[in-house]
Amino acid sequence: MKTPARVSAASSITASIGATWTRFWFTPAGPWPLAVVRILGGLLALALWASYAGDLETWFGPFGMISPALLGAWRSPYAVSLFDLTTSSTGLLVAYGLGGLVLVAVTIGLATPVTTVLGAIAFAAILHRGPMLVGPADDVVAVILWCLAIGRSGDSLSVDRLVGAWLGRSAPRPSVRTRIALGLLQVHAAVIAGAAAVAQLKGDVWWNGTAAWWLAARAESPLVDLTGVFLQSEYLMNLVTHAIVFFEIVFAVGLWFRAVRRPLALAGVVAWPLIGLLAGEPFWGLALAVLSVGCWPPDSVPGTESGATSVLFPPIG
Amino acid sequence: MPEKTPPPPLSDALRAGLTVAIALYLVGLALCVAGNSASGSSALVRTVKSKLFSPWMTPLWLDLGYDTRLTHGLAEDGDHRVEIRRLDDPAAPEPVILPGPAMHGERAARWRRLAQATAASESDPEREGLLPAAIGQGVFTPWYTDDVSLRVLRHLPPDRRDAIDGLADVGGRVEQAYAARVRLVDGEVQLITSTPREELAPLVKEPAR
Numbered sequence: 001m002k003t004p005a006r007v008s009a010a011s012s013i014t015a016s017i018g019a020t021w022t023r024f025w026f027t028p029a030g031p032w033p034l035a036v037v038r039i040l041g042g043l044l045a046l047a048l049w050a051s052y053a054g055d056l057e058t059w060f061g062p063f064g065m066i067s068p069a070l071l072g073a074w075r076s077p078y079a080v081s082l083f084d085l086t087t088s089s090t091g092l093l094v095a096y097g098l099g100g101l102v103l104v105a106v107t108i109g110l111a112t113p114v115t116t117v118l119g120a121i122a123f124a125a126i127l128h129r130g131p132m133l134v135g136p137a138d139d140v141v142a143v144i145l146w147c148l149a150i151g152r153s154g155d156s157l158s159v160d161r162l163v164g165a166w167l168g169r170s171a172p173r174p175s176v177r178t179r180i181a182l183g184l185l186q187v188h189a190a191v192i193a194g195a196a197a198v199a200q201l202k203g204d205v206w207w208n209g210t211a212a213w214w215l216a217a218r219a220e221s222p223l224v225d226l227t228g229v230f231l232q233s234e235y236l237m238n239l240v241t242h243a244i245v246f247f248e249i250v251f252a253v254g255l256w257f258r259a260v261r262r263p264l265a266l267a268g269v270v271a272w273p274l275i276g277l278l279a280g281e282p283f284w285g286l287a288l289a290v291l292s293v294g295c296w297p298p299d300s301v302p303g304t305e306s307g308a309t310s311v312l313f314p315p316i317g
Numbered sequence: 318m319p320e321k322t323p324p325p326p327l328s329d330a331l332r333a334g335l336t337v338a339i340a341l342y343l344v345g346l347a348l349c350v351a352g353n354s355a356s357g358s359s360a361l362v363r364t365v366k367s368k369l370f371s372p373w374m375t376p377l378w379l380d381l382g383y384d385t386r387l388t389h390g391l392a393e394d395g396d397h398r399v400e401i402r403r404l405d406d407p408a409a410p411e412p413v414i415l416p417g418p419a420m421h422g423e424r425a426a427r428w429r430r431l432a433q434a435t436a437a438s439e440s441d442p443e444r445e446g447l448l449p450a451a452i453g454q455g456v457f458t459p460w461y462t463d464d465v466s467l468r469v470l471r472h473l474p475p476d477r478r479d480a481i482d483g484l485a486d487v488g489g490r491v492e493q494a495y496a497a498r499v500r501l502v503d504g505e506v507q508l509i510t511s512t513p514r515e516e517l518a519p520l521v522k523e524p525a526r
Binding site: 021022025026047048051052054055058059063064065066067069070073074076078079080120123124127128130132133134135136137139142143146176180183184187188191192195196198199200202203204205206210211213214215217218219220227230231234237244279280281282283284 | 379
């Protein structure tokens, strides 16, 4: 039989969890962090989109390597792509061009409620058209685009905001939708960093400190040649290896502690691109840096919207 | 500056609905991470994920494991490339290597992934031969040929200690991860794989006692 004290303690814990949940997901957030994520994520998505341009016909054309028959056997039965509908070279080019235009619109913040959704759909479509070409950066950017579609990412630093100001509309208020999008970005940042650390720690090289060597000594992927440095200093190689895993774990866990969230988000903006550079996955590093921007503690006090909107795009008149 | 009014609070019903949706997505995310690991997944996770979450998370490109290991120091972690040579013309120029020297950045990385997937899929019974045949078939039309050889080459970095001791070149070495001949016969694509040389070596039997 439950005593009143136990019942009280249980209800207190439940109430505390409920309050934390509500504060995290439903406190209206100011628009600028998501707007910055939109611009940077849009630029990244455009760069990844552009990387298909040179081989579009070779891969996805009517006589391309990645044929519908191959996809039928390769993909999950639930996978669908708008590019599956393009049966001619012209259709493929038109679809690709339109997708690129949508991503430009996302980046500049034009008709964002529509273009962010279309951008996320287009990006997922091209990934599904050639799943064997997809890298870790594509996965992260896909997540970022869906989060942009959920939040009000065009409320600041956007063409939409400029037009709104020109029409005399007041600056948008902090929004719950934006808060949910930022919350999802934070959850994904932690999950992606944590999953990477777990995956790495399954390999001996991340324990014996030689992983940095194996990354640097690859023939083509690395953008900076550190083999000479690592040949000279075993300790430095060990330090870099352990630092990568340490940072990933600290990032994944630390994001959930208010006191260190801001410095960690800042550190992420610097550290992730460096890790990506060493690993030969620069876009992955940049995408995680964009996620770090999304983890910046939002301006969450209702009625005190961040200065970014009013300073850059003050209401006209 | 006019004082702004705070946004109206969400209704309890809307908040409850959003809570359910977020919680559902978080469960899906956890199952995707657990179910898409390179280490495999349990039957329970696989079944729940494939029945309840994959149907809507896969089309959105969210059914992901995010297990970016970067490297485990294995051969399969090395840089891969595809080499294609036409076989029906003895005067044919040098083989085409993809990614080519003019390709950089993410474009080159995508070709490397294609090459890596080609080699890796050969150990997957459900995907064996699919990519090599598709790549070969993909060059038939633009090259006006129906007979090509295809190799996947991978770069193996040297062990650091061997490089220091002079036992291995710092630049590493290249090995053949996969080789096949792809040709079109009566409209059908034929794939003739080359058996790795070591597998052709005679078995050394234990002496009879």
